[in-house]
Amino acid sequence: MNHVQRNRRVLASTLIGCVAFAIGLVGCASTGQHAETRALLADEGVIEGASAIVVVDGMGCPMCATSVERAFRSMPGVLSSRIDLEEGEVTVMLTGSPRVTRGQLAKAVHDAGFSVRDVRVP
Amino acid sequence: MHHRTLGVLALLCAGAASAQEAYWTPAATQPGRGQWTAAVRGEYLRYQNDPTGLGRRVDEYTLRTRLNYGVTRDIALTLELPLYHRDTSANEQGRAQGFDGTDTGAGDLTLSAKWRVWQHDTSGLDTQRLALIGLLETPTGGPGLSSHSWNPGFGAVYTAVRGRHGTNQALTYTFATGTDANPLMPGQGTHDALRFDSNYLFRLYPERFEGDAGGAAYFVLEHNGVYETNGDIESLLSPGLLWEARNWAGEITVRMPLIQDVDRRPERAWGIGLGVRILF
Numbered sequence: 001m002n003h004v005q006r007n008r009r010v011l012a013s014t015l016i017g018c019v020a021f022a023i024g025l026v027g028c029a030s031t032g033q034h035a036e037t038r039a040l041l042a043d044e045g046v047i048e049g050a051s052a053i054v055v056v057d058g059m060g061c062p063m064c065a066t067s068v069e070r071a072f073r074s075m076p077g078v079l080s081s082r083i084d085l086e087e088g089e090v091t092v093m094l095t096g097s098p099r100v101t102r103g104q105l106a107k108a109v110h111d112a113g114f115s116v117r118d119v120r121v122p
Numbered sequence: 123m124h125h126r127t128l129g130v131l132a133l134l135c136a137g138a139a140s141a142q143e144a145y146w147t148p149a150a151t152q153p154g155r156g157q158w159t160a161a162v163r164g165e166y167l168r169y170q171n172d173p174t175g176l177g178r179r180v181d182e183y184t185l186r187t188r189l190n191y192g193v194t195r196d197i198a199l200t201l202e203l204p205l206y207h208r209d210t211s212a213n214e215q216g217r218a219q220g221f222d223g224t225d226t227g228a229g230d231l232t233l234s235a236k237w238r239v240w241q242h243d244t245s246g247l248d249t250q251r252l253a254l255i256g257l258l259e260t261p262t263g264g265p266g267l268s269s270h271s272w273n274p275g276f277g278a279v280y281t282a283v284r285g286r287h288g289t290n291q292a293l294t295y296t297f298a299t300g301t302d303a304n305p306l307m308p309g310q311g312t313h314d315a316l317r318f319d320s321n322y323l324f325r326l327y328p329e330r331f332e333g334d335a336g337g338a339a340y341f342v343l344e345h346n347g348v349y350e351t352n353g354d355i356e357s358l359l360s361p362g363l364l365w366e367a368r369n370w371a372g373e374i375t376v377r378m379p380l381i382q383d384v385d386r387r388p389e390r391a392w393g394i395g396l397g398v399r400i401l402f
Contacts, residue, residue: 007353007383011316011318011347011349015293015318026234027214029328037397057244057249058241058243059246060248061338061366062331062336062337062366062367062368063367063368063369066368075260085331085333086246086247086330086332088245088246089246111153111156112154112157113153113155115241115243
């Protein structure tokens with residue numbers, strides 16, 4: 001086996017190993033909640049309370065949580081937010097004026113690059 | 123010498139939503155729509171064991187600046203510019219061809235676009251993402267620091283986080299259009315380069331995030347390799363530590379050769395990266 005053939009075999013082995021590792025780590029994917037996110041993005045229901053809980057998926061790290069907080073911070077009608085990273089829940093405190101809709105909260109999370117599972121009033 | 127103190131650098135980096143990106147390996151993370159992020163990292167790398175007969179040995183210090191912009195939630199543009207300081211020594215043949223001395227200045231500017239084509243978030247923390255990459259290396263570098271060629275490329279990167287575990291897997295193919303018969307770095311000569319990058323992150327602390335999570339410590343193990351169409355192949359193993367808070371992160375990594383089988387350029391030996399990221 002010459003130099004090139006040997007190196008091609010090393011390359012192939014490495015690539016197969018990396019793919020196998022990634023599959024083994026992640027396992028089988030379950031059905032996603034893309035339909036839930038789409039439905040929430042279109043939800044024009046106004047939130048009547050002083051706060052809302054947004055259930056966010058995909059925040060894999062503390063800095064990701066900061067991204068979501070920043071997305072809410074820039075929204076009119078939002079006073080502040082607090083994130084429970086492990087549970088994926090963001091408690092959003094609202095000013096009441098202007099009124100905020102479920103779709104607007106969902107869109108803020110969606111534009112930040114994450115998925116929204118639910119928006120509910122506590 | 124003064125420039126030797128550049129061997130270990132602690133530099134400011136700014137980034138948001140890119141925390142699962144380890145030091146040497148790309149990730150399928152990117153800024154959100156309308157967001158800017160910037161990052162700066164400092165690196166040291168030693169090149170040695172030159173098989174070309176030129177006897178080159180290089181101490182390379184790099185200040186790498188990266189600017190990212192989220193065009194949409196799924197598409198981001200990146201501009202990366204390295205600043206190099208290289209001390210090169212060579213044998214008599216290498217010196218006769220001008221391969222010794224010190225070169226300081228900007229390297230080639232790289233433009234890239236990342237398109238996240240698939241995303242699957244299954245819990246507050248867990249996520250899988252796949253992004254496609256298109257890139258163009260431009261010949262903007264200074265003398266001795268440029269490939270003098272326009273090198274396009276494409277690739278894909280996959281990121282997954284599951285509980286305390288994370289991984290990034292990336293493949294990037296760069297078409298080398300240059301004419302340099304004695305490049306220093308892979309993919310900057312006359313042969314194309316296929317880069318295969320892989321890493322694993324394990325969250326050492328905390329075991330479980332409480333509340334808004336003040337910070338987290340990760341062990342990172344990276345495997346970065348390159349195969350060139352002239353048959354050269356090398357891979358490097360890089361263990362490291364990452365501390366990530368809500369608005370800043372600090373990281374340290376050491377790079378060691380694992381496989382070295384190159385006939386047309388010096389081997390990349392050991393290296394070190396040290397950085398501090400701050401979210402502005």
